[in-house]
Amino acid sequence: MMEQINTAILGASGYTGAELLRLLAGHPGFRVSALTADRKAGQTMDAVFPHLAGLDLPTLVTIDQVDFDRIDAVFCCLPHGTTQSVIAGLPDRVKVCDLSADFRLADIESYAEWYGHPHQAPELQKTAVYGLTELAREAVRAARLVANPGCYPTCSQLPLIPLLKAGLIEADDIVIDALSGVSGAGRAAKEANLYTEVAEGVHPYGLGGHRHLPEIEQGLSAAAGRAVRVSFTPHLMPMNRGMLSTIHVRPAAGVGPAELRAALAEAYRDEAFVRVLGEGVVPATRHVRGSNLCLIGVFPDRAPGRATLVSAIDNLVKGASGQALQNMNLMFGQPEGLGLAQAPLFP
Amino acid sequence: MMEQINTAILGASGYTGAELLRLLAGHPGFRVSALTADRKAGQTMDAVFPHLAGLDLPTLVTIDQVDFDRIDAVFCCLPHGTTQSVIAGLPDRVKVCDLSADFRLADIESYAEWYGHPHQAPELQKTAVYGLTELAREAVRAARLVANPGCYPTCSQLPLIPLLKAGLIEADDIVIDALSGVSGAGRAAKEANLYTEVAEGVHPYGLGGHRHLPEIEQGLSAAAGRAVRVSFTPHLMPMNRGMLSTIHVRPAAGVGPAELRAALAEAYRDEAFVRVLGEGVVPATRHVRGSNLCLIGVFPDRAPGRATLVSAIDNLVKGASGQALQNMNLMFGQPEGLGLAQAPLFP
Amino acid sequence: MMEQINTAILGASGYTGAELLRLLAGHPGFRVSALTADRKAGQTMDAVFPHLAGLDLPTLVTIDQVDFDRIDAVFCCLPHGTTQSVIAGLPDRVKVCDLSADFRLADIESYAEWYGHPHQAPELQKTAVYGLTELAREAVRAARLVANPGCYPTCSQLPLIPLLKAGLIEADDIVIDALSGVSGAGRAAKEANLYTEVAEGVHPYGLGGHRHLPEIEQGLSAAAGRAVRVSFTPHLMPMNRGMLSTIHVRPAAGVGPAELRAALAEAYRDEAFVRVLGEGVVPATRHVRGSNLCLIGVFPDRAPGRATLVSAIDNLVKGASGQALQNMNLMFGQPEGLGLAQAPLFP
Amino acid sequence: MMEQINTAILGASGYTGAELLRLLAGHPGFRVSALTADRKAGQTMDAVFPHLAGLDLPTLVTIDQVDFDRIDAVFCCLPHGTTQSVIAGLPDRVKVCDLSADFRLADIESYAEWYGHPHQAPELQKTAVYGLTELAREAVRAARLVANPGCYPTCSQLPLIPLLKAGLIEADDIVIDALSGVSGAGRAAKEANLYTEVAEGVHPYGLGGHRHLPEIEQGLSAAAGRAVRVSFTPHLMPMNRGMLSTIHVRPAAGVGPAELRAALAEAYRDEAFVRVLGEGVVPATRHVRGSNLCLIGVFPDRAPGRATLVSAIDNLVKGASGQALQNMNLMFGQPEGLGLAQAPLFP
Structure with missing residues (x-):
């Protein structure tokens, strides 16, 4: 005992x-x-x-x-x-x-x-x-x-920091669109968080200046070894729990999605709660609900010179x-x- | 080990x-x-x-x-x-x-x-x-x-059987309206269970003859010591999990909600998973989500000679x-x- | 013009x-x-x-x-x-x-x-x-x-009043379980109506004394020609709009669901907004969303001497x-x- | 007549x-x-x-x-x-x-x-x-x-084409994250579109190659006067209707969000169904539900050299x-x- x-x-x-x-x-x-x-x-x-x-x-x-x-x-x-x-x-x-x-x-x-x-x-x-x-x-x-x-910083930094540290992506062109369940807004009684105001609809908020932004940039800057500014747009989702970040990056010259995925898999090889998914497997918030997991996927982008990272957590847990x-x-x-x-x- | x-x-x-x-x-x-x-x-x-x-x-x-x-x-x-x-x-x-x-x-x-x-x-x-x-x-x-x-029979029988056994309610006038999450319908791909067909709406189904009815009646009949027929109407809810039964009963002469509640509390006194709630506390499916619990509440009814039982379970667990x-x-x-x-x- | x-x-x-x-x-x-x-x-x-x-x-x-x-x-x-x-x-x-x-x-x-x-x-x-x-x-x-x-009184009285007036159902044994979307609670910021408190769950409320009860009884009493007390239990649903009443009645001697349906169909024959559905067709709130319609269905009940009425409206419209x-x-x-x-x- | x-x-x-x-x-x-x-x-x-x-x-x-x-x-x-x-x-x-x-x-x-x-x-x-x-x-x-x-192309092209035609944004750096309600997937019975598979969760799909991509690029290329490749990532939302595009652009030298907003407002000045919102007003899908409207907002981005466009439509209507x-x-x-x-x- x-x-x-x-x-x-x-x-x-x-x-x-x-x-x-x-x-x-x-x-x-x-x-x-x-x-x-x-x-x-x-x-x-x-x-x-x-x-x-x-x-x-x-x-x-x-x-x-x-x-x-x-x-x-x-x-x-x-x-x-x-x-x-x-x-x-x-x-x-x-x-x-x-x-x-x-x-x-x-x-x-x-x-x-x-x-x-x-x-x-x-x-x-x-x-x-x-x-x-x-x-x-x-x-x-x-x-x-x-x-x-914070929830957004956790979801964004886990996939990005190892890649920035390794110099595998450019630090100056990172675009994060993040989707959050309503529980992130807490239990305070606000009109904006009523069922009727949230259900069956989506919208971005905090455009151009959510308070989680400096927290994200602090971590990414430390990883990159210099000041990094990112584009970060949170969105409110009609769901209780869950957070998903779709992150658009520019791999360094000669680096493709496979290298990014391999680097992340290596970085989190021994981790119990961070799981780098195989090629083509897509993170979804419903696959982490109630757990401390962070799922990360890496995908090619048809736009030249780009790749896409997707990460998913339960905003109330991880x-x-x-x-x-x-x-x-x-x-x-x-x-x-x-x-x-x-x-x-x-x- | x-x-x-x-x-x-x-x-x-x-x-x-x-x-x-x-x-x-x-x-x-x-x-x-x-x-x-x-x-x-x-x-x-x-x-x-x-x-x-x-x-x-x-x-x-x-x-x-x-x-x-x-x-x-x-x-x-x-x-x-x-x-x-x-x-x-x-x-x-x-x-x-x-x-x-x-x-x-x-x-x-x-x-x-x-x-x-x-x-x-x-x-x-x-x-x-x-x-x-x-x-x-x-x-x-x-x-x-x-x-x-079955899920409906579990949710209905747990509150009813002890009361029938004890003769505290009439066996011939039991009305059950039951509300179920969609997961009870399974994972088979059916038009009726698409998100678009279920979200933002409710409806009853199996009117007059759901297959869980004989199962419920079997248990209630055994408890009452004679054949019991009940009114049972299931409804489909826009939620993944959860089941709630609102059960209308006629207490025996001289019996009120307090006596029903006390009898249920006694019946389930030592149970880890069945919880009889105090006066005025209302079972809700969200309070059992993911757990093996069954919550039971007993309420007065303004209609003369009636009382209301409410039970809630997670249909996939209990x-x-x-x-x-x-x-x-x-x-x-x-x-x-x-x-x-x-x-x-x-x- | x-x-x-x-x-x-x-x-x-x-x-x-x-x-x-x-x-x-x-x-x-x-x-x-x-x-x-x-x-x-x-x-x-x-x-x-x-x-x-x-x-x-x-x-x-x-x-x-x-x-x-x-x-x-x-x-x-x-x-x-x-x-x-x-x-x-x-x-x-x-x-x-x-x-x-x-x-x-x-x-x-x-x-x-x-x-x-x-x-x-x-x-x-x-x-x-x-x-x-x-x-x-x-x-x-x-x-x-x-x-x-009120929304509940509209949804309950439309199916019941013509039957009570015609003496086709007993006035002393009416059980109404009603399901309402959240918009009925208004736009005031209350913890209980937050998305997180409502989504993915159901529960009854106002047990034994919702304020719409005297309004319902007023109308039914007038129709029956004497004081009527009903059992009425409202439930909160995880949806924006919509109301459904499942109403358990006892038809008068010799009266079956077909007679009830025919009487309602006759009562609302020329109405644009009240629609009595054919045998086996089940009202659903999603079929009236945004409209002024009231759908009414009549169903047999396996329990002896009972029948079930179901009515659906959009609580914000009809x-x-x-x-x-x-x-x-x-x-x-x-x-x-x-x-x-x-x-x-x-x- | x-x-x-x-x-x-x-x-x-x-x-x-x-x-x-x-x-x-x-x-x-x-x-x-x-x-x-x-x-x-x-x-x-x-x-x-x-x-x-x-x-x-x-x-x-x-x-x-x-x-x-x-x-x-x-x-x-x-x-x-x-x-x-x-x-x-x-x-x-x-x-x-x-x-x-x-x-x-x-x-x-x-x-x-x-x-x-x-x-x-x-x-x-x-x-x-x-x-x-x-x-x-x-x-x-x-x-x-x-x-x-298509729904995605409508929602993306309406804000982008006037800006590309006017040379106000760079054609080579457009990132579109788009969020869609489930009705866009149609009524076919598929496991992936069951209520239970969609509710209370979000995920991207079609990563790197959704079929709406060439349609979007066709329109943007015509507007830009040369071949344009965009980054486009659709996401499935737990809602029936609605589509929102969050679009990250690089304004041309000397151009800021105000100029972009003014250009769009001018382009759609006489339109009944396309509405360019004022500074700080955020499009939300729930504000267009059931209507033929397209709402467009323009926002600054703290990341240097970027701006954000947001557009919202009802995917089944506009x-x-x-x-x-x-x-x-x-x-x-x-x-x-x-x-x-x-x-x-x-x-």
């Missing part, structure tokens, strides 16, 4: 919090000791998320009510912008995986530009490890604070809570895939 | 077969040794169900190609009507859970009436145990052949493959819930 | 308001002269409902800003409870069709019981005509104020704005179907 | 045929005189498409059974590849709008390459007018045979049957928008 790690989820009344609880339900290592939700404090999780009834979970409390001396691990699922001061107030010995965007941008100037206010914990920011697990495993293992990547658990497993020396072995749910 | 049971799934290219594989992927006791699918024999499961890629599954073969001397357990997911002769041809030592309707009706006259041809294995029929697990646990444990209940695994666990002396502990997937 | 009637829509920023505008776009008789929406006053309709861009509609204003001396017809799409005082303040010469529930219950005691406060315009209530058009045509024609029926226009056409002496001839949209 | 034109729809049992009937139901000029469907010949349209019940339509017959001497206009909705010989066999006096791909490619070598067999009516091909109405109005007016554009009717109106000297004035259906 593994000794269990006392765990708190801050902001547990949203979808990423609920998804963590789903994954932790089958996890032997983490004990859910505290759940917070400021507006819903006092409610049971059964009331807030009936699908989790029966897991015998703690009642929701405010953050102030948590005794962090008895907590070892914190998953922070608070809204963007509200997280910095909360994490700054936690005891140093508590390890934190933050699912918000607050610590993802290493450059606090860039943070200030995109989020409209100065970063409130710049020293803490310097210690944060960007937790794209497969590409930062050792740093994550040693981290006290992990900034868990794009949020699953990757967070993957990171926390590493931070506590547990097997990386613990609690993440579930096969996808289809149909 | 548990010694593994060699297991075959016959008809593994349909949704119930795939769902069994999803559940078995996390199961320590059963080894998937053979998968059959007549028309798709020779294909890999990766090709047939890409979401199961990575499970290292056997290639699909025909039933003839299976060496049943090396098989201990068979899940039979063949179409209704084709199953009797196949199971009759299996070695006696092989334990079988049949997900088709072929062995569900104890009365072979009734079978002949509803299915339009004489039963082809009447002796075998006599040995079959109807596997509504919670209500037939000991018989299932001892069975060699379990007839796994309504098919999950209950089948629950039964097979019992048949092999394993913990009943092994492989079935996953929390529901929401949203 | 018809002389056009100056028309105001109060509460035009909701779905029923938008639907009226869609229908009026092709209507030669009504000129849209004023649109109100208190919280969105000052916005253009293009901004509030981009699908209506190009119709050259007035900008949204507050009710106070409307010069009702220049208005002849008012469609009132305000929330329940807020409507009484507004309508009471309109000039007598203005004809009003009210889509809220405020004037639907003739008995103001019943109103007070169900809505939790005394009726604020009891004298006006006495003048209101309940506008279930096919069954109240002459009264509607003469009315100054029409209370437009269940709201379409029937409102149908009524307003009558109130102004125009052809009843003007603006309502569009064929359903499928798929 | 307009003298009515006798009209036949060949292949009326598919979705484009049904959509034509929906649009023609409100059209004063065309009388539906014959409907064909080889496999469903003998059936009534009520049975094949219950939503069209009540339109008093002819029973389905085989093509052989049609007396084309009494037909003036033919809408041909037959499958690709089967159409050439049928149209070649029609009397010269019959005007034809063909919704298949058979006459869209002016270069019969290209046709042979993409469709795998030689063109069977090369002389007829020379007479065919490619009916992208707004850009070919005069030719359509004079045509006897119009090749109605992408198929609506444009076909628009063309046929022109061919018979009727007002171009007759029968096409319906406002979009939302939600």
Whole structure:
């Protein structure tokens, strides 16, 4: 019997919090000791998320009510912008995986530009490890604070970074069209996310400046060894979960789809959660639903000098809570895939 | 390390077969040794169900190609009507859970009436145990052949049988309106099940004579101690998974919703998968998605002398493959819930 | 060229308001002269409902800003409870069709019981005509104020009233299970109506006391000639539009489904919008989407002494704005179907 | 009263045929005189498409059974590849709008390459007018045979052609990601189009070689004055109707999004069905559902030297049957928008 790690989820009344609880339900290592939700404090999780009834979970409390001396691990699922001061107030010995965007941008100037206010914990920011697990495993293992990547950045960077690092594609001509399920927008009651406003239709949004863009460019720039600007257009899909990126690249001279595919297959050869598909096999979001998988396909393009990458994840799992658990497993020396072995749910 | 049971799934290219594989992927006791699918024999499961890629599954073969001397357990997911002769041809030592309707009706006259041809294995029929697990646990444990209940019958009988047994509701006035996701219709390519024909609309079907009706009546009649006829109307819903039964009953004299709820809560007090909800809590299919749960609620009705029962299951899990695994666990002396502990997937 | 009637829509920023505008776009008789929406006053309709861009509609204003001396017809799409005082303040010469529930219950005691406060315009209530058009045509024609029926009451009463009037079914044993698309819940931003909360799942609600229940019972009681109590259970469906009622009745002695069907066919023989389907033809909501149609089917039930009625409408058209226009056409002496001839949209 | 034109729809049992009937139901000029469907010949349209019940339509017959001497206009909705010989066999006096791909490619070598067999009516091909109405109005007016554009080509070419003609964008760097509803796949019963296979998921398809690609390139090449190759990736969406193209372009030196928008606004200034949206207004498929509209938006891109075009249509209307009717109106000297004035259906 593994000794269990006392765990708190801050902001547990949203979808990423609920998804963590789903994954932790089958996890032997983490004990859910505290759940917070400021507006819903006092409610049971059964009331807030009936699908989790029966897991015998703690009642929701405010953050102030948590005794962090008895907590070892914190998953922070608070809204963007509200997280910095909360994490700054936690005891140093508590390890934190933050699912918000607050610590993802290493450059606090860039943070200030995109989020409209100065970063409130710049020293803490310097210690944060960007937790794209497969590409930062050792740093994550040693981290006290992990900034868990956004869903779009996870889905885009996993196929692109190995190719940029290897110089197999041009850094200056990357076009990303990304498709996301609605759960990425969270559980807040907004007209735009009503069933009636979303079902049976699609549209792009954040045109020319979605907040995940600097996060993507940060990772791609590091891989390319110089500043990279990409074209990135997210779209809202009439589905609960799932994210798909269709990425248009220019292979370097003499490089074709087969070489790109081989390089990605090699990069992720030993990975449990990133799967590079064979020639002609097309990633689809329904093939990863509920799982921590990322599927990647590489395709030729009839347009001269181009190739197409396609990647698919579940935005709530590999794009949020699953990757967070993957990171926390590493931070506590547990097997990386613990609690993440579930096969996808289809149909 | 548990010694593994060699297991075959016959008809593994349909949704119930795939769902069994999803559940078995996390199961320590059963080894998937053979998968059959007549028309798709020779294909890999990766090709047939890409979401199961990575499970290292056997290639699909025909039933003839299976060496049943090396098989201990068979899940039979063949179409209704084709199953009797196949199971009759299996070695006696092989334990079988049949997900088709072929062995569900104890009365072979009734079978002949509803299915339009004489039963082809009447002796075998006599040995079959109807596997509504919670209500037939000991018989299932001892069975060699379990007839796994249909989705509608599971969802309707679980709330009704304890009440009929206890004489708490009238047997002669039961009205069931049931709502099912499309996966219940299987994976066969039919115009009526195209996305375009199903999305954004609802309709009843099988009016006045769905094949699950005699199965429901068989169970209710046994519980009531006399022949029961019910009104049963299934409806097709624009969703992949999920089944909900809204059941209108007449409580016996002096009995109200509270007494019905208490009786059900008592009947299922120790059950892991059947959950009787508190007053005012409404079952919803999204709260059981992907899980083996059955939620039951009891509600007052303003119409004099009536009460309403509502039950919800995932038609592919408790309504098919999950209950089948629950039964097979019992048949092999394993913990009943092994492989079935996953929390529901929401949203 | 018809002389056009100056028309105001109060509460035009909701779905029923938008639907009226869609229908009026092709209507030669009504000129849209004023649109109100208190919280969105000052916005253009293009901004509030981009699908209506190009119709050259007035900008949204507050009710106070409307010069009702220049208005002849008012469609009132305000929330329940807020409507009484507004309508009471309109000039007598203005004809009003009210889509809220405020004037639907003739008995103001019943109103007070169900809505939790005394009726604020009891004298006006006495003048209101309940506008279930096919069954109240002459009264509607003469009315100054029409209370437009709710969606559930429309869908339930159209099949039941002729049968009750003719004594062909028992009044004391009517069970209605009704399925509604999400647009019936309106455009207010509520967590429960988010895409993520609704998609891929179904559930009942309002168990034992939905506010449409007294409205249904009012109509059925009048038809039966005595107080009728029904069992009525609404369900939320993962679809934008559409409503289906599955209604379980007990035919009178010697009456079978064929007689019920014949009686309904006779009752609606000359109706353009109510269609009684032939034996075995099943109503489906997708067959009425976007149209003012009500489809009715009658089916046998294997349970002794029972029959099943099924009716389908588009909740936003025949269940709201379409029937409102149908009524307003009558109130102004125009052809009843003007603006309502569009064929359903499928798929 | 307009003298009515006798009209036949060949292949009326598919979705484009049904959509034509929906649009023609409100059209004063065309009388539906014959409907064909080889496999469903003998059936009534009520049975094949219950939503069209009540339109008093002819029973389905085989093509052989049609007396084309009494037909003036033919809408041909037959499958690709089967159409050439049928149209070649029609009397010269019959005007034809063909919704298949058979006459869209002016270069019969290209046709042979993409469709795998030689063109069977090369002389007829020379007479065919490619009916992208707004850009070919005069030719359509004079045509006897119009090749109605595909949905993807319509949605992509309308925003691109004016910009290429004006030299405002580079012809050699166009990336199109297109999203389509399922109705574009037709009504044939295929596993891949089942509700369960499509709902709650997205994926690209036809990677590197969808058959609409040469059609798009044909139009863009003509506009650019030289051979153009584009990157084009279609995606299947979980929705019935709607198509959205997100198109990445490189404006010419000194040209920005504002200039592109102005040029498109000017190009379509007098058009009823093509609407260029203001700055920041985003096209969405739900805003055109059921209508013949094409919405176009132009957006800046943070990536240097790029801009983004977004266009949205209903694939069954402007992408198929609506444009076909628009063309046929022109061919018979009727007002171009007759029968096409319906406002979009939302939600």
